[in-house]
Amino acid sequence: MARTSGSHSEITGPRLRAAAQALFARHGYAAVSMRRIAAEVGVQAGALYNYIPDKQGLLFELMKSHLDELLAAWEALPKGTGARDALEAFTRFHVRFHLDRPDAVFIAYMELRNLEPANFRAIEALRRRYETVLEDILRQGAAEGAFDVADSKHAAFAVIAMLTGVTTWYRDEGRLSRAEVEDLYWSMVRKAVSA
Amino acid sequence: MARTSGSHSEITGPRLRAAAQALFARHGYAAVSMRRIAAEVGVQAGALYNYIPDKQGLLFELMKSHLDELLAAWEALPKGTGARDALEAFTRFHVRFHLDRPDAVFIAYMELRNLEPANFRAIEALRRRYETVLEDILRQGAAEGAFDVADSKHAAFAVIAMLTGVTTWYRDEGRLSRAEVEDLYWSMVRKAVSA
DNA sequence: GTCTATATAACGATAGAC
DNA sequence: GTCTATCGTTATATAGAC
Numbered sequence: 001m002a003r004t005s006g007s008h009s010e011i012t013g014p015r016l017r018a019a020a021q022a023l024f025a026r027h028g029y030a031a032v033s034m035r036r037i038a039a040e041v042g043v044q045a046g047a048l049y050n051y052i053p054d055k056q057g058l059l060f061e062l063m064k065s066h067l068d069e070l071l072a073a074w075e076a077l078p079k080g081t082g083a084r085d086a087l088e089a090f091t092r093f094h095v096r097f098h099l100d101r102p103d104a105v106f107i108a109y110m111e112l113r114n115l116e117p118a119n120f121r122a123i124e125a126l127r128r129r130y131e132t133v134l135e136d137i138l139r140q141g142a143a144e145g146a147f148d149v150a151d152s153k154h155a156a157f158a159v160i161a162m163l164t165g166v167t168t169w170y171r172d173e174g175r176l177s178r179a180e181v182e183d184l185y186w187s188m189v190r191k192a193v194s195a
Numbered sequence: 196m197a198r199t200s201g202s203h204s205e206i207t208g209p210r211l212r213a214a215a216q217a218l219f220a221r222h223g224y225a226a227v228s229m230r231r232i233a234a235e236v237g238v239q240a241g242a243l244y245n246y247i248p249d250k251q252g253l254l255f256e257l258m259k260s261h262l263d264e265l266l267a268a269w270e271a272l273p274k275g276t277g278a279r280d281a282l283e284a285f286t287r288f289h290v291r292f293h294l295d296r297p298d299a300v301f302i303a304y305m306e307l308r309n310l311e312p313a314n315f316r317a318i319e320a321l322r323r324r325y326e327t328v329l330e331d332i333l334r335q336g337a338a339e340g341a342f343d344v345a346d347s348k349h350a351a352f353a354v355i356a357m358l359t360g361v362t363t364w365y366r367d368e369g370r371l372s373r374a375e376v377e378d379l380y381w382s383m384v385r386k387a388v389s390a
Numbered sequence: 391g392t393c394t395a396t397a398t399a400a401c402g403a404t405a406g407a408c
Numbered sequence: 409g410t411c412t413a414t415c416g417t418t419a420t421a422t423a424g425a426c
Contacts, residue, residue, distance in 0.1 A: 007392080008391070012391080043391090043393090044392065044393060046392075046393075046395095047392045047393075050391060
């Protein structure tokens with residue numbers, strides 16, 4: 001909806017990020033113009049530069065805030081001590097978190113190649129921290145004899161790829177509830193790493 | 196390398212597809228210009244239109260030929276009869292095929308949103324045919340009691356996502372051989388669907 | 391803070407010469 | 409089949425008025 005001119009600093013910023021996230025997820029960063037984002041927000045393109053340094057900075061901020069939120073949400077989760085419980089917690093957390101943010105997830109996985117080198121390194125470091133969470137769980141479980149995982153690092157990659165794939169097919173209107181989807185993935189993950 | 200002018204119909208076409216595939220995989224379809232592709236091929240941009248109808252047609256042809264080749268390669272594979280053997284054959288085939296074509300795989304998964312509607316439907320149909328191959332194997336194995344898979348369709352999605360993820364980390368110079376990678380994924384897939 | 395207007399560059403695609 | 413030249417459009421980003 002077009003808006004008349006005036007001061008709207010408190011709402012234009014969030015609206016800009018929301019519009020950019022939705023459009024980047026649907027059409028891709030390179031295919032979306034600043035004019036298109038501005039039209040969605042309801043301002044002219046020039047006004048967006050009161051909130052972002054440039055288009056690249058906008059992409060970086062979206063990806064960084066998503067990964068910061070992902071890591072913070074995991075840290076905040078109450079956890080037990082055993083590796084098996086930790087793996088179940090991680091699996092259900094990952095599925096739930098990603099189903100709640102399909103657009104942010106899509107961008108974080110698809111737009112890495114559109115990041116400038118310094119930004120790419122920063123995002124990759126955050127992603128690596130998250131992968132290490134699962135890697136450590138698998139390594140601990142293998143040491144305890146609860147899991148049969150020869151290569152914790154690559155097993156973690158495989159599990160995360162499997163879990164993240166849920167965003168490509170899950171729809172709220174679909175046949176399965178979120179709880180059923182969690183159960184489905186937990187069943188497969190549990191068995192895949194079992195002794 | 197720049198080339199002098201003249202007739203080169205027999206080599207420019209393949210070079211165009213090879214250059215476009217490499218550039219689309221690295222930077223994304225929307226971020227790569229026809230001028231950039233032409234420079235890689237060693238001709239001027241206008242000359243490319245002797246081989247393709249437009250940029251969209253180029254993307255579609257790359258994706259379609261990749262998926263056609265994928266399905267044909269699977270069909271040509273000698274197969275046993277049991278579900279367990281079929282699953283192992285599928286797993287090893289998928290890993291091997293995808294590791295051999297990282298650029299084509301990347302494009303086929305990342306550029307779906309840049310396809311025009313009619314092209315999107317055609318590509319989706321081919322992808323669906325491939326998913327159904329695994330889905331049928333899982334369903335047969337579940338019916339025989341060899342597998343414990345409650346939902347063949349979504350289990351197939353999960354397994355394919357896990358397997359395709361190999362392209363995000365595997366490097367020929369890395370620690371693991373292709374055979375070891377195949378074994379690693381087969382071990383996880385086998386257990387994930389086991390009874 | 392947003393507007394209009396614009397600087398500067400690149401885009402996809404085509405026409406006509408050779 | 410490829411070239412040069414160009415049409416018409418669009419892009420990111422900025423300047424100055426309000």
